[in-house]
Amino acid sequence: MKIKHHLTDDLVMGYSAGTLPEAVNLIVATHVSLCDDCRAAVEACDALGGAMVESSDTVAVSDDCLESVLGMIRTEEAPAREPARGAPRSSVLPQPLADYVGGGLDDIKWRPVGMGVKQAILPTSSEASARLLYIPAGMAMPDHGHRGMELTLVLQGAFEDEDGHFARGDIEIATDEIEHTPVADISEDCICLAVTEAPLRFKGLLPRLAQPFLKI
Template identity: 35%
Template sequence: MTKIIHHPSDETLLRYVSGGYDTGYNLVLATHLSVCAKCQKTVELQQLIGGHVLEEEKPANMNISASDLLRKADMPVVETPKPLGSTYSKKYGFEVPAILNSYVDGDFDGLKWQSLSPSIKQAVLTVDGKASARLLWMKPGHAVPAHGHSGEELTMILSGGYYDGDEAYTKGDLHCADHESPHMPTAMEDQPCIVLAATDSPLVFRGIIPRLLQPFFKI
């Protein structure tokens, strides 16, 4: 298994744990957590600390778990996803994290993709208010047109990998991009790259053609 290099920050995980994200972001982070033992440990620690803080304020009840305490205090709780296994995609040749099953009707290979260009396809999985999560398929060696962000973009690499500036992102990595980092992810040459990405505002494309097409693709 490829070693995961890029993880969400502790702040991002804390926001996730306390229910501060919309569904699209939760899906991307939960998918990363389902394959990342390091981030699972961080989240468990954050939940324990959250519970401990509440314990200090209330009479101690050692039989109550940290997440029960958070619940009692009416704090939103996001359960730590347990490793759920995966389903092998014959068509795309990789293990699809089981957490995505209900979003693809249990059939990743039967997904209906929408072509954004000859080298990029998308499949929108969930839209919740302004936040959405979508799968993107990138042809080997091809780039997503240069764009910036007016909000936060969280991307998890499901298969293959891409380069963005000096950094390489491969299977399992979680890439956080914000308005300060306009970028042009470019798929590695050896195989298509499939990612799960959450955004809460339209991408800010630099080129005229992507900008003209943007309203049709709602990206």
């Protein structure tokens, strides 16, 4: 598997600094779970954060602070060596996503949104929204523009639009200017994680009517 479409530097930096909305953190963490290039980029940014803390000014901590921590660790059992939680690499949902769904593919609570397309909205803070999309093989999503950023990460199958071909692990970053019609490959049903900053605007009448219902 070779990932061709990656995170931007700003997303990497924002994830490392901890300044992104929860839904955006979720899609970044999911991409990084599949992509060692971006994992290395995030960890390099973390190194910058660490070096900043290292060379930072200091503010004295109260005398009780150390005593409290020593109290905490002394009353604990010897630190348990929990095994790393690494999920089987074959599972469609990487661990951060599995945590939000509460299990695997079978645990997703899909709701039909017409023409065989299904979605499941994930519980995140309201600054941005995250949802899983299920697009039957060969099906097109209505073409639409964006009022904000839209991030789409492929988990299964693939889709193609004016911007290129996106397969498992690839992330498409669409901004205000882009109008596109993603079409799922005919070989396999496509499952994506989509994160949006603001409602999309659809061109066709029917999808526009459906938009409040879709909650996207």
